[in-house]
Amino acid sequence: MKLYFAPMEGITGYIFRTVFAKHFGGADQYYSPFLAPVQDQWMTNRERGDVLPEHNEGIRLVPQIMANRASVFLGTARVLAEMGYQEVNFNCGCPSGTVVAKGKGAGMLRDLDGLRRFLEEACAHAPMEISIKTRLGMREPEEVFDLMEVLQDYPLKEWILHARVREDYYKNQPRRDIFKEVAKECKLPLCYNGDICTVEDFKEMKEMFPQLSGMMIGRGALLDPSLFRRIRGGCAMEKREFAAFHEELCARYEEYMSGDRNTLFKMKELWAYWAYMFPDSSKALKKIRKANSLKVYRQEVEQLLEEN
Numbered sequence: 001m002k003l004y005f006a007p008m009e010g011i012t013g014y015i016f017r018t019v020f021a022k023h024f025g026g027a028d029q030y031y032s033p034f035l036a037p038v039q040d041q042w043m044t045n046r047e048r049g050d051v052l053p054e055h056n057e058g059i060r061l062v063p064q065i066m067a068n069r070a071s072v073f074l075g076t077a078r079v080l081a082e083m084g085y086q087e088v089n090f091n092c093g094c095p096s097g098t099v100v101a102k103g104k105g106a107g108m109l110r111d112l113d114g115l116r117r118f119l120e121e122a123c124a125h126a127p128m129e130i131s132i133k134t135r136l137g138m139r140e141p142e143e144v145f146d147l148m149e150v151l152q153d154y155p156l157k158e159w160i161l162h163a164r165v166r167e168d169y170y171k172n173q174p175r176r177d178i179f180k181e182v183a184k185e186c187k188l189p190l191c192y193n194g195d196i197c198t199v200e201d202f203k204e205m206k207e208m209f210p211q212l213s214g215m216m217i218g219r220g221a222l223l224d225p226s227l228f229r230r231i232r233g234g235c236a237m238e239k240r241e242f243a244a245f246h247e248e249l250c251a252r253y254e255e256y257m258s259g260d261r262n263t264l265f266k267m268k269e270l271w272a273y274w275a276y277m278f279p280d281s282s283k284a285l286k287k288i289r290k291a292n293s294l295k296v297y298r299q300e301v302e303q304l305l306e307e308n
């Protein structure tokens with residue numbers, strides 16, 4: 001069973017992915033946050049930078065595309081094939097209102113005939129293998145059974161299933177009962193995704209679903225960067241490891257972005273997750289959030305790590 005690092009837009013860009021892989025590793029594969037092409041612009045410069053092979057050395061990356069027209073999807077897929085990619089992932093799970101309103105992301109699940117037409121054309125002409133990442137449905141988890149019927153008619157490399165519906169966004173419990181039914185019947189290689197945050201969560205899921213091709217983890221690997229390694233029997237994270245990871249990440253963002261403001265924003269976003277590693281340090285965490293220069297920010301992080 002393979003372990004995948006989930007795509008997280010705004011967080012798991014190439015700098016994060018490569019620094020994470022160097023310090024912790026443990027994931028077999030990383031997925032890029034979605035590329036969102038439009039007609040005649042298959043990729044923005046920023047998106048190209050994220051998937052360039054020379055920016056992703058040392059990791060196995062699967063780029064992800066979000067589109068509602070197969071011709072647009074194929075335009076981007078061809079650029080990715082020229083870069084050397086042999087697999088592309090199709091995003092049918094993004095719950096954002098503006099995305100769904102355009103019939104993209106989870107919005108693709110609203111019209112299964114449309115999805116069928118999309119896959120017909122994409123699978124016939126894509127220069128590489130296609131995997132798909134979906135939710136169970138738009139509103140009702142039972143929608144997944146009709147979705148499965150559609151997906152099974154196409155030669156998809158893998159189906160990554162986030163066991164929530166669009167209406168859940170990221171709330172509520174993943175519907176493991178429904179996922180179980182899918183796992184029993186599904187003929188495609190199937191990967192589970194949703195709320196695997198501890199080694200115990202992983203073990204429980206693996207026992208329940210030993211036949212899965214993969215398990216995808218997102219937020220769990222932010223809450224505990226050593227999670228993949230621990231799942232593989234490795235040791236828990238040490239403070240000095242986190243300090244080194246944190247410093248390299250901060251320095252790489254600083255080099256890439258102009259000015260303290262953007263780097264601070266990027267780093268503070270991560271503290272929404274990292275804060276859980278320091279449950280007894282609410283004062284120090286507040287100071288980190290309030291830091292208005294990188295110098296102060298680094299001092300406050302150092303202070304927090306000394307306290308713990």
Ligand SMILES: Cc1cc2nc3c(=O)[nH]c(=O)nc-3n(C[C@H](O)[C@H](O)[C@H](O)COP(=O)(O)O)c2cc1C
Pocket residue numbers: 006007008009010011032033034064091093094133162170193194195196216217218219220
């Ligand atoms: C901030 C954030 C950004 C995300 N961006 C993407 C994305 O670009 N593409 C995608 O397929 N899923 C995206 N997701 C969903 C995750 O890949 C994953 O399916 C979800 O977080 C559930 O898995 P987890 O409980 O292991 O985090 C995002 C989730 C979060 C929290």
